[in-house]
Amino acid sequence: MPEGDVVWLTARRLDEALTGRPLTRSDFRIPKLATTDLRGRPVLDVVARGKHLLIRVGGGLTVHSHLLMEGSWRIRRPGTPPSDHRIRVILANEEWQALGYSLGILELLRTSDEARAVGHLGPDLLGPDWDGAEAVRRLCEQPDRAIGEALLDQTRLAGIGNVYKAEVLFLRGVHPWTPIRDVSDMPSMVQLAHRLLEANKERHGHITTGDRRRGREHWVYGRAGRPCRRCRTPVQRADQASDVGPRVTFWCPRCQPSPSPPPS
Numbered sequence: 547m548p549e550g551d552v553v554w555l556t557a558r559r560l561d562e563a564l565t566g567r568p569l570t571r572s573d574f575r576i577p578k579l580a581t582t583d584l585r586g587r588p589v590l591d592v593v594a595r596g597k598h599l600l601i602r603v604g605g606g607l608t609v610h611s612h613l614l615m616e617g618s619w620r621i622r623r624p625g626t627p628p629s630d631h632r633i634r635v636i637l638a639n640e641e642w643q644a645l646g647y648s649l650g651i652l653e654l655l656r657t658s659d660e661a662r663a664v665g666h667l668g669p670d671l672l673g674p675d676w677d678g679a680e681a682v683r684r685l686c687e688q689p690d691r692a693i694g695e696a697l698l699d700q701t702r703l704a705g706i707g708n709v710y711k712a713e714v715l716f717l718r719g720v721h722p723w724t725p726i727r728d729v730s731d732m733p734s735m736v737q738l739a740h741r742l743l744e745a746n747k748e749r750h751g752h753i754t755t756g757d758r759r760r761g762r763e764h765w766v767y768g769r770a771g772r773p774c775r776r777c778r779t780p781v782q783r784a785d786q787a788s789d790v791g792p793r794v795t796f797w798c799p800r801c802q803p804s805p806s807p808p809p810s
Contacts, residue, residue, distance in 0.1 A: 549707035549708075560644055565590065572637060587603040587605055596704025599611045600663075614651065617648045620644070620645045622642070623641075668702045668703040684701070692724065692787075694715060694723065710752065711795065712765075712795055715797065722786055723804065766797055770796055776798070781796055
């Protein structure tokens with residue numbers, strides 16, 4: 547699932563291509579929006595909210611999308627769009643066309659009703675109103691919850707996905723199944739997540755080691771069975787609960803000692 551920095555960059559590129567220009571093409575390819583026509587309406591702005599995208603158009607309407615696991619937006623010059631069953635929507639002006647592929651959520655809202663789609667989210671790690679103290683407060687409301695599970699809960703803070711969850715916990719030396727009450731410095735962990743997403747938001751790929759070479763971008767994510775970059779202990783993996791179902795997590799059993807017997 548794309549993480550908050552990917553969605554932020556997608557929003558910026560859509561904003562650059564669409565904002566300030568009237569739509570000359572509006573092609574929704576899902577049944578509930580098949581008759582929707584936004585042609586002639588100007589795009590006012592495009593913003594990211596956590597992992598959600600909001601394209602605001604004239605007349606008080608917002609195109610809300612979420613990429614979920616496989617979705618993407620691609621920007622092309624005008625012309626005949628590709629014949630591809632994965633395209634869910636095409637929004638175009640005289641200079642650019644934006645094609646939404648395999649979008650997990652696609653709906654049209656009144657802009658005044660955006661809270662219905664994103665109002666449940668916690669502080670946005672890449673938002674202009676980022677509030678680290680509020681994110682810490684929300685996380686600490688559930689002291690018995692495993693920290694690895696809580697970091698993926700978008701109602702606590704918005705934007706962290708599986709990659710950043712694993713990497714932040716490694717860098718802070720915290721086991722994924724540690725109860726929140728036993729995390730010694732939650733503000734530091736939250737601020738580290740903020741810094742990592744900020745550092746990566748203007749490029750493709752999540753680099754947490756500082757090494758851009760292929761295969762060296764991460765400390766533990768995706769490295770199950772391979773030696774820890776710090777201590778050479780084999781990295782472990784297991785499924786962990788999340789608000790969207792079990793997600794695989796990675797950790798070093800030596801650098802991130804378990805507070806209890808390892809999960810089965």
